[in-house]
Amino acid sequence: MLDHILTHEAAKVTCVDPFQGSAEHRRFDADYVQSLEARFDANIAKTGAAQKVQKQVGTSQEKLRSLPLNAYDLLYIDGSHIASDVLEDALLGWRLVKAGGLIIFDDYGFSFDQNTQHNPKAGIDAFLTIFRDKIKITHKSYQVFVEKLTDPA
Numbered sequence: 001m002l003d004h005i006l007t008h009e010a011a012k013v014t015c016v017d018p019f020q021g022s023a024e025h026r027r028f029d030a031d032y033v034q035s036l037e038a039r040f041d042a043n044i045a046k047t048g049a050a051q052k053v054q055k056q057v058g059t060s061q062e063k064l065r066s067l068p069l070n071a072y073d074l075l076y077i078d079g080s081h082i083a084s085d086v087l088e089d090a091l092l093g094w095r096l097v098k099a100g101g102l103i104i105f106d107d108y109g110f111s112f113d114q115n116t117q118h119n120p121k122a123g124i125d126a127f128l129t130i131f132r133d134k135i136k137i138t139h140k141s142y143q144v145f146v147e148k149l150t151d152p153a
């Protein structure tokens with residue numbers, strides 16, 4: 001994103017992550033979890049655009065509550081994959097995004113667990129249903145892209 005989208009000199013990105021991994025990482029890969037924050041820092045450094053990045057270490061459930069309202073053009077949701085967490089991210093993020101802005105959900109098509117409540121899809125579908133009159137779905141495949149309507153019904 002820093003290399004190809006946030007190319008304007010005034011562009012900024014806020015990244016929220018506790019760097020503790022998600023449920024599926026903690027089950028399978030302790031080394032991966034240990035290295036998360038260092039790899040994030042190294043990847044950001046490689047872009048040469050670290051000054052555009054505000055790193056917020058903590059859960060989205062906590063951090064999204066303290067970010068400015070109507071301030072973001074894009075909200076990209078790819079943290080915890082538990083359905084209720086994905087729904088909570090969308091709800092907490094809703095007022096942070098400007099009218100006409102974009103919300104992107106990752107992993108709509110991915111099954112991390114046999115229990116559907118442990119996968120993003122149920123949370124994304126709940127958001128799409130409840131916000132049906134306030135959004136326009138512009139892409140629905142492995143990821144889902146949603147535009148926040150300027151003038152919702």
Ligand SMILES: C[S@@+](CC[C@H](N)C(=O)[O-])C[C@H]1O[C@@H](n2cnc3c(N)ncnc32)[C@H](O)[C@@H]1O
Binds near residue numbers: 059061085
């Ligand atoms: C699949 S990784 C994706 C990371 C990043 N979006 C990317 O594409 O590189 C999921 C990330 O979500 C983070 N995570 C897990 N639970 C979270 C939560 N409650 N709030 C914020 N981030 C969370 C994990 O630490 C992990 O880094």
